[in-house]
Amino acid sequence: MTLALPTRRIEEWKYSDLARVLGDAGFGEDSARALVGPLPHGVEAFSLDEANRPDWVNAHYGKLSTNAVSAVSLAKAQGGIALRVHKNTHVEAPLALDFLGQGHVRALLVLQEGASLTLLERCGGGETRNAGFEIVLGRNARLDHVRVAPNSSAVQVEEISMTLANDAQYRAHFANFGARLSRLELTIALKGEGASVDLSGVSVLSDQSHADITTHVTHEVGQTQSLQLFKNVVGGGAQAVYQGKVTVKPNADGSDSRQTAKALLLGPRAEADLKPELEILADDVKCAHGAAVGDLDADSLFYLKARGIPEKEARHLLLHAFLEDAMACITGPDLRESVRGAVSRALDEVTV
């Protein structure tokens, strides 16, 4: 297996020039760390740098990752964490997962049948990192996932690859405030009838920062649902990328898929590359996709100013409003408020 990093000549990496920003050193040979908060009852953890991996880790580890960058992290990561939520265990409080340090890191999360969990993933430290994260959702399992990537000048790449069995649900929100290069790639296979994913995300980018979210959702069987809503506010010379590919396999009738990506560009140097894509190989499906790039509405801006709200505050209010529907579905009021707060602070940076 070759472990070369992708270049822009590969279509999927056209908007994120990983080889250029990393240079000859690539991600290096170091291993980053994955830390979890105190384990609630019914959740089991195994540190991947230890010997004698249990069967449940061996059964899943390294089986789902598909892309070139993940192959590198699988080959080089010395550590990371595997987590399992036991059958029918309902974990109430959010569990924190932090990726820290420089280098390669792996994580595996298995939700057994009927299990449910809320995961708060934080990408801290501002170090260059390549994370590979595999998620397995058993029948009727439910995972709520909130990932917050603070602004940094690092290069951060993460591939999340997952499978969903019958009636499993995955609801995720990705808030990204930009990095020198930030790439989150999701590869999701809806393998069981009744499985559904609801993905949403916001990016607020300023200066020269970059945020790329690339999704591949495959409806392998019918009666499955995928919803995607991504919104971006791009200032300065920043760049937002959304590439979303939905594939509906032959005979996956009754699939329902919607994807929307929108961006507001705040200046002439800001860039958004939005590319929703559908590949439908079945007959009876309901699919819609759309993308739009624009500026703030002048009528709305005047209305707010005429009510006494100064320009900067009015712009802030309208930008927040633009992002609001992508944040509204975040699980739990505390997580939702914390993302809204982070968005608000980031908007202060882009509104002048």
Added chain:
Amino acid sequence: MLEIKNLHVAVDGKGILRGLSLRVDSGEVHAIMGPNGSGKSTLSYVLAGRAGYEITEGSIRYRGKDLAALAPEERAAEGIFLAMQYPVEIPGVTTMMFLKSAINAQRRARGETELDAVAILKAVRKKAATLNVSEEMLKRALNVGFSGGEKKRLEILQMALFEPRLAILDETDSGLDIDALRLVAEGVNSMRAPGRAMLLITHYQRLLDYIVPDRVHVLAKGRIVAEGGKELALELEAKGYEQIIRDAA
């Protein structure tokens, strides 16, 4: 309060107002009536400070100050309020949150202390009840899914909360049924005060049955062509704009 002299305003290089003069004193209610395309909305927008409305000649003085030098938000803080003909819908901002932002922005600009959420809610509830603005409307996104009457009632609620010195009501009667019109008119009448002036901009005389003006001005082709007391509105209704404009020429 407001003194407009020989005002010329162009939009996209095209002259819309051409030598408009008007004086409104404190405590007075004036009506500006005119046919479509006479420049009524341009007048309201230029008073509120909308971008793209260029004053090419003449002056607007408000309480002795040159109005053109002030940004829209500064005019609001100085007590100018425009009730808009088409209030905008803003998804993602609740009506209550908008009201709080606006009230506190104006207070901040005037050097007053900001009000907390509880104090604002109390003030809003008190005035909302008389205008039949429901609690549910306040929780919804600003103007989103509101009927025409609901939007206009919300404009008047803002007027009641901001307590402006100069209120400009642009076609506030359009799209209202008779009950809604009566409710809005009561709201406006209750705000008539010695320290406040109002400018009613309207196409039809109907509104003036409910809000009786001190003076009526007829606007045609960007200028005031006729002026009179409240009886001028009735004359307009009887004769039509064309006749009055011809008589004035």
